[in-house]
Amino acid sequence: MKRYLNFVGRLFKHEYFLPKTIVSKFKFIFAWEYGFIRFVYFMIFKKLKKYSNVHQSTGSGGADYSEKAFFDGRIPVYRPSDRTMLLLNFLNSIPYLNKSDLLIIGPRYETEILIAKSFGFKNIKALDTFSYSPLIDVGDMHKMQYKDKSFNSIICGWTLTYSDNPEIAAKEMMRVMKKNSILVIGVHKIDENFDISKGVKGQNYGESRPQNKKNLNEIFGELKNIYYLEEKNYVIASYKKENN
Numbered sequence: 001m002k003r004y005l006n007f008v009g010r011l012f013k014h015e016y017f018l019p020k021t022i023v024s025k026f027k028f029i030f031a032w033e034y035g036f037i038r039f040v041y042f043m044i045f046k047k048l049k050k051y052s053n054v055h056q057s058t059g060s061g062g063a064d065y066s067e068k069a070f071f072d073g074r075i076p077v078y079r080p081s082d083r084t085m086l087l088l089n090f091l092n093s094i095p096y097l098n099k100s101d102l103l104i105i106g107p108r109y110e111t112e113i114l115i116a117k118s119f120g121f122k123n124i125k126a127l128d129t130f131s132y133s134p135l136i137d138v139g140d141m142h143k144m145q146y147k148d149k150s151f152n153s154i155i156c157g158w159t160l161t162y163s164d165n166p167e168i169a170a171k172e173m174m175r176v177m178k179k180n181s182i183l184v185i186g187v188h189k190i191d192e193n194f195d196i197s198k199g200v201k202g203q204n205y206g207e208s209r210p211q212n213k214k215n216l217n218e219i220f221g222e223l224k225n226i227y228y229l230e231e232k233n234y235v236i237a238s239y240k241k242e243n244n
Contacts, residue, residue, distance in 0.1 A: 027118035035111040036078050042132045043076035051129045051138045065200050066108065066130050080111040086236060087157045087184045088112060090227075092119045094182060094238075098152035103127070103176065105141050106159030121153070141169045149244075150176045157186040158234075161203055166210045170219040177241045183223065187211045187235045211235055 048070060071077060084107070091097065101123040104112050110133050113124050126136045127144060139145055141156070142165060154173055163169045173183060189211045196205045210216050213228050216237050223239035 028115060031114035031118045032080075032111060035080070035109060035114050038110055039078045039132065040076065043070070046132060049131045049138045051140055065202055066128070069108065070130070070132065078109065080109045081158075083186065083234070084112050084157055085115070086234075087155045087186045088116060088119070090236060090238065091153060091155060091182065091184045097182065098180075101125075101151050101153070103146070103151045103154045105154065105156040105173070106162075107136060107157075110135050112155070112157075125151070142172055144172050144176060146176045148175055149178045152178050152181045154181070154183045155186075156183070158188055160185060160210050161187055164204055164208075166204070166208060167219045174220070174222055174241065177223075179241060179244050181241050182226075183220070183239045183241070185210075185216065185220075185235075185237045185239070187216070187237075189230075189233055189235055213237070 048067070050067065069077070069079075099119075099121045102116055102121040102125070104116070104124065104126040106128050107113060107126045108128060108130070110126075113126050113135050116124055124135075125146065127139050127141060128136050129138070129140065131138045137145065141159065142163065154177060156173065160166055160169060177183060187210060190199075190205060190209070194205065199205055208215075210219060212235065213225075213230070216228075216235070217225055220237075220239050222243075223241050225237065226240050227236070227238035229236045
């Protein structure tokens with residue numbers, strides 16, 4: 001009985017262990033479903049934490065949209081997007097990647113964090129304007145609470161377009177990157193005929209919206225672009241920091 005209770009205790013401290021004989025596919029499924037269980041637990045018994053006045057102070061929009069995304073009326077809703085896996089799978093495929101630490105910017109749910117653990121990443125930090133989880137720090141990507149040169153890998157998926165000042169957000173990401181670290185950015189694209197009235201409140205739909213190779217390379221100019229993929233609805237760009 002004590003052994004069982006200890007195992008349950010480890011689960012809710014996000015310390016889960018699977019036998020090495022179990023393949024990655026099962027680790028992935030376990031992490032995804034385990035994330036749902038933890039989401040229900042924390043949303044029922046914990047309060048949703050919010051970073052106050054984010055947009056007014058630094059330029060991060062979409063705060064109201066992010067808060068509402070957790071609920072359908074008064075019922076907590078767990079809807080992690082498959083798009084989050086695009087960046088994590090790409091990052092994980094880079095040869096000789098240093099997995100000793102990872103920063104995830106804008107995860108919303110724990111799912112990305114738990115799956116990153118199943119891929120072998122350690123010392124994972126996550127940052128969002130809202131958090132239901134002790135694994136996700138509440139803060140702002142324009143003024144992160146992390147020290148200089150803290151991370152070997154960073155993921156920023158579908159978040160940079162919530163910034164009115166993407167250059168400032170980019171500088172913060174570059175500040176916390178170690179030498180030879182990797183940054184992977186994912187951005188949802190819009191075309192010139194997009195009806196802004198149907199868009200998400202707080203999204204940057206202006207000329208400074210970072211959604212193509214030219215403007216992404218401009219704001220991450222201190223880094224070396226090592227990969228760029230442009231599809232109909234999204235862009236993925238990867239950068240490496242080669243200097244100190």
